[in-house]
Amino acid sequence: MRIGILGSGLMGAKLGRIWAACGHNVKFAYTRDPAKLARLAQDAGGAAVSVAEAVDGAAAVLLAVHWSRIHDVLDQAGELAAMIVLNCCVPLDESNTDLVVGTSTSGAEELASLRPKARWVSCFNTSPSESFAPVFARKDDAPRPHLLIYGDDAGAKEVAGGLIRDVGFEPLEAGSLRTARFVEPFAMITAELAYGQPGGPALIYRFEKLNG
Numbered sequence: 701m702r703i704g705i706l707g708s709g710l711m712g713a714k715l716g717r718i719w720a721a722c723g724h725n726v727k728f729a730y731t732r733d734p735a736k737l738a739r740l741a742q743d744a745g746g747a748a749v750s751v752a753e754a755v756d757g758a759a760a761v762l763l764a765v766h767w768s769r770i771h772d773v774l775d776q777a778g779e780l781a782a783m784i785v786l787n788c789c790v791p792l793d794e795s796n797t798d799l800v801v802g803t804s805t806s807g808a809e810e811l812a813s814l815r816p817k818a819r820w821v822s823c824f825n826t827s828p829s830e831s832f833a834p835v836f837a838r839k840d841d842a843p844r845p846h847l848l849i850y851g852d853d854a855g856a857k858e859v860a861g862g863l864i865r866d867v868g869f870e871p872l873e874a875g876s877l878r879t880a881r882f883v884e885p886f887a888m889i890t891a892e893l894a895y896g897q898p899g900g901p902a903l904i905y906r907f908e909k910l911n912g
């Protein structure tokens with residue numbers, strides 16, 4: 701599958717590397733440092749391109765930029781009409797300490813209103829990037845860690861679910877895009893557990909229902 705990565709930092713670079721290792725055709729984009737992007741692409745086995753080129757012909761794109769960069773990257777990406785967009789962005793302020801949107805709306809819903817023709821699906825926003833490589837390495841172990849996925853487009857969620865499984869997570873269906881109002885604050889807790897508590901940042905989670 702051809703995947704465009706819009707924002708090739710901690711999230712985009714790590715997920716793009718894994719998807720390239722799975723055999724996907726990965727196009728990395730959006731940087732202040734084109735030489736770094738070129739090194740990443742060469743190392744990962746993908747290509748370094750412009751945002752417009754990453755979107756063009758992609759079966760799915762990953763949006764992985766700081767909230768403050770959203771308008772800039774969307775301006776470069778265009779309308780994203782009919783494009784499946786995996787959104788992992790948390791609507792954070794400049795200091796990354798507070799949500800700037802919520803809880804009567806959410807970052808995910810704001811993005812969908814900015815690009816209403818895109819097929820939005822939210823995922824990867826509740827797991828620190830440091831978890832991706834260890835989860836990928838343990839892909840054959842059961843049970844797999846969960847990853848919350850939500851959105852209004854069933855087909856987009858199915859495609860995203862495949863990409864989530866490629867990394868080694870089990871997608872956990874969590875409802876519509878509106879769920880973002882509550883998941884985005886939850887993402888702040890996962891960040892606190894990952895970075896603010898002992899034991900290292902490779903945090904994973906799994907929800908279970910007890911029967912009987």
Ligand SMILES: NC(=O)c1ccc[n+]([C@@H]2O[C@H](COP(=O)([O-])OP(=O)(O)OC[C@H]3O[C@@H](n4cnc5c(N)ncnc54)[C@H](OP(=O)(O)O)[C@@H]3O)[C@@H](O)[C@H]2O)c1
Nearest residue numbers: 707708709710711730731732764765766789790825828829
């Ligand atoms: N990191 C995590 O573990 C984590 C977990 C859950 C959710 N998230 C969310 O995922 C999103 C991405 O996070 P991240 O940690 O991957 O961010 P990041 O490492 O800061 O990466 C951001 C990307 O945007 C590019 N960029 C930044 N400013 C730019 C500019 N002015 N012009 C062009 N490119 C620019 C960076 O390129 P260069 O640095 O190469 O210039 C980089 O490719 C955020 O919304 C965050 O809240 C992150």
